[in-house]
Amino acid sequence: MSSSFVSPRKLSPLVLGLHLAMASVGGAAFFASPSALAQQSSVNIPAGPLSASLNSLAQQRGVVLSYDPALLDGLNNTALNGQYTFEQAATKLLAGSGVALQPTSAGYTLVKNSPAGTSTLKAVTVTAEGEPAYGAAAAAGFSAKNAKIGVLGERSLLETPFSVNVISAEQLENAGVKNLANLVRLDPSLTSSFSAVGYYDAISIRGLSLNNWTNYYKNGLLFANQAKTPFENIERVEVMRGLTGFLQGFAAPGGAINYVTERPTPTWQRKAEIVVDEFGTFMPGIDVGGPLTEDGRLGIRINAAGGQENFFVDEVETDRGFASVALDWLATDRLTIQFDAQVDQREGTTQPSLELNTNGQVPQGVDPSKYLGQPWATYDTLTREYALAADLRINDQWKASFKINDAHLYRDDFSANIGNIQANGDFDIQEYKSIGEVRDSRNMEFAVRGDLTLGTVRHEVAAGYTQRKLAAVFGNSVFRTVGTSNLYNHVIIADPNGVPGAPSLAILNRDKGVFISDFMTFNDKWQALLGLRSSDVEFFSAFSPTVYEDTVTTPTAALIYKPVPSTSIYASYVEGLEQGGTAPASANNRNEQLEPVTAEQTEIGVKTEWFNGGLVTTAALFETEVPLSYLDQASNVFGYFGTRRHRGLELTGTGQVWEGGRINAGLVALDAKSLNTGTPANDGKVPQGVSERQATLWLDQATGVRGLTAQFGLRHSGKRALDAQNSVFLPAWTVADVGLRYATQLQGKNASVGLLVQNVTDKTYFNEGSFRNIYFGSKRALSLTASLEF
Secondary structure, three states: OOOOOOOOOOOOHHHHHHHHHHHOOOOOOOOOOOOOOOOOEEEEEOOEEHHHHHHHHHHHHOOOEEOOHHHHOOOEEOOEEEEEOHHHHHHHHHOOOOEEEEEOOOOEEEEEOOOOOOOOOOOOOOOOOOOOOOOOOOOOOOEOOEEEOHHHOEEEHHHOOOEEEEEOHHHHHHOOOOOHHHHHHOOOOEEEEEOOOOOOOEEEEOOEEOOOOOOEEEOOEEOOOOOOOOOOOEEEEEEEEOOOHHHHOOOOOOEEEEEEEOOOOOOOEEEEEEEEEOOOOEEEEEEEEEEOOOOOOEEEEEEEEEEEEEOOOOOOEEEEEEEEEEEEEEOOOOEEEEEEEEEEEEEEEOOOOEEOOOOOOOOOOOOOOOOOOOOOOEEEEEEEEEEEEEEEEOOOOEEEEEEEEEEEEEEEEEEEEEEOOOOOOEEEEEEEEEEEEEEEEEEEEEEEEEEEEEOOEEEEEEEEEEEEEEEEEEOOOEEEEEEEEEOOOOOOOOOOOOOOOOOEEEEEEEEEEEEEEEEEEOOOOEEEEEEEEEEEEEEEEOOOOOOEEEEEEEEEEEEEEEEEOOEEEEEEEEEEEEOOOEOOOOOOOOOOEOOOEEEEEEEEEEEEEEOOOOEEEEEEEEEEEEEEEEEEOOOOEEEEEEEEEEEEEEEEEEEEEEOOEEEEEEEEEEEEEEEOOOOOOOOOOOOOOOEOEEEEEEEEEEOOOOOEEEEEEEEEEOOEEOOOOOOOEEOOEEEEEEEEEEEEEEOOEEEEEEEEEEOOOOOOOEEEEEOOEEEEOOOOEEEEEEEEEO
16 A cells, blocks of 8 residues: 655645635534533622623633623623522623523523514524533533533533543633643643653543544544644543543543534624743734624634744744634524534744663753754644534434544654763764655544433433544654764754655554444433444554454443432443554664554442532542553563553542632542563563652632632642663652633723743653653743733
8 A cells, every 4th residue: 555645835824714714615513502500609799880790700600601792881780699590690680781691502692682572583402402512512611511422422421431521611721721731730630641842742541641543532533643732722621531442432541532622602702812921932813703694593613823832942932823614504493514624734843852861860950941952853734624513303302413524634753862861961863854744534423312211211322333544644764863962062963864755655544333322211310321332443554564454342331320419320341442552763663553452441430519510529440451562671672561450549529619719629549550561570560651640739719809810730740660660760740830810801892811820839840751751841931811802
């Protein structure tokens, strides 16, 4: 199998936007259905301007409230105190104003009260109750109540027999999350597995690295995670912890990340945003959306950003441009269609990772901000993504859905790696060059979901067909020593001008599968899930002598007990098929793809909603077993060497604990072991790169000043082994973040500004280490984010 590839023409930010605008012509999608915020909580709003009071209430509850400011000009509200839902409180504030609250697909809007005999535009609900349309907010506010659980569709988290974390838009904003690596602030199960400055980000869940080709999703469809994911159009992030074989298909056992993008709003909104930091980052952006037709059946959302992103390492900077378009179309009262397109371009320099020196020790005294790369070592990427989805509500009990995407990643990878580090800091400069690489991911899912009762048992059934294809195109890369330098007295050398081989088809994965599941409710206390997926898998690698073909069936079973409506206790068993890892560039068998393997997981857990749902806590005990792969030091070969078993305890809590204070906190305690490796010195040891202790805390606290909140974050990571024998560890570390956010109105328009200091004590620490590679965490970083509606 072979293919030729021509590197795409580089696009300016302006051309990126035009590209998206042209690509979106003829596309359409639907308004997502609303999610109600039904919980009561304390309200203490003084008398004052009605617009300011409503905006403050909406911000506190995390509700999208869009309206024409002219509706409230000159209007004031009386003081309001007590326990209310958002709708109750807003209705009381609006009493006597002649303005009414109206739910919409994205949240709420305000309309003039209609005289008798006339009507106002009614928000259209296009999906069956209990199954919000894909792309709808899982729940308004700080902590979510629902999530898209793979092939099961939208489900209440309380009735989901798996560990799932939904990181809401408000949490992302308050914690200053701008990329995948920042998510570790908000989930203790997440750790960085690749954090080379200037490249892309990758993570592990429960100590198991996610596969960049099979574990990252956008709106439920796969894409290749080998370029930084733009966050300008991300509404929320869903973290599926643990094995997802039945739910997602062919994937690594750690879990899955699903990004849910923003949708069009029921009324027009226009917002300008900017991000700056002390390193020189300057990233302005715009977010515009609203209805394109008077009846509100067609809407659009456009996000765009462009500028320069700088990092804590001197001389490492990235020029980028981004644009996205989302179109929502209610074609009929039963048929909804959604279209998305986006493009992101990045060009920048990079910082190579450290490694153990020739004495087998971690180099000491290295300045994390010192540039150790070369000006000719750049990482340039261009991603183009298109997706189409349709939902048909057959009747009140049955619906059908179809979605498809086409995600392209183009990259040129020029690196100046560090190798053969001596005790005095001398090292070899290793040129790595690969040009014209492609990752082409095309995926499709068709599903039918229904709700029926047989006897006294309710059955929520799902069945469907999935098809996934990933093609990786690259050629013979240049990998050679081209000079020397020193960690403490770095030397810049001329571009050695190595010429890599022409790109051709190197890897091709195909996965065609059918699935069926039955979520059974026996009574108000007992529920059960049975699921089965059968996949026809084909795996071709130009670096392996044979084509792997097999049909694999992976079952799932779970039981849920609800002693009270606010608590669920579950037990689950899952099997999954995992794609084999890729040998790193330093291995003797570099780029070789290992064969797929099966993994299995058992888990028991408890989920509880406290204070009328204001706080959600989870506890889970789990065990996952999967074949162990690593880079063997003796042979310098990457391969399978026994089994890795991860047992662990996971505790999390998200929501409001006291008045004005909201938290996102958790810890993970792992017992990770390498078993039956064939090398006695490796048996019973912690797998490379795994931290057995992780803890996170994020606190968002209201102050005495209206609109002003303070943030405090804390992260702890235990020590990590750098080799299979556990002879060398990266030390444990704890870092703290602090921030302030202020929200107000300027001439009737919402405005906000946020100040965040990461690593406030300026601690030097190693963020991640794997395959003997070592990466520093960020130095102290001061950033400012501002937004203004117009």
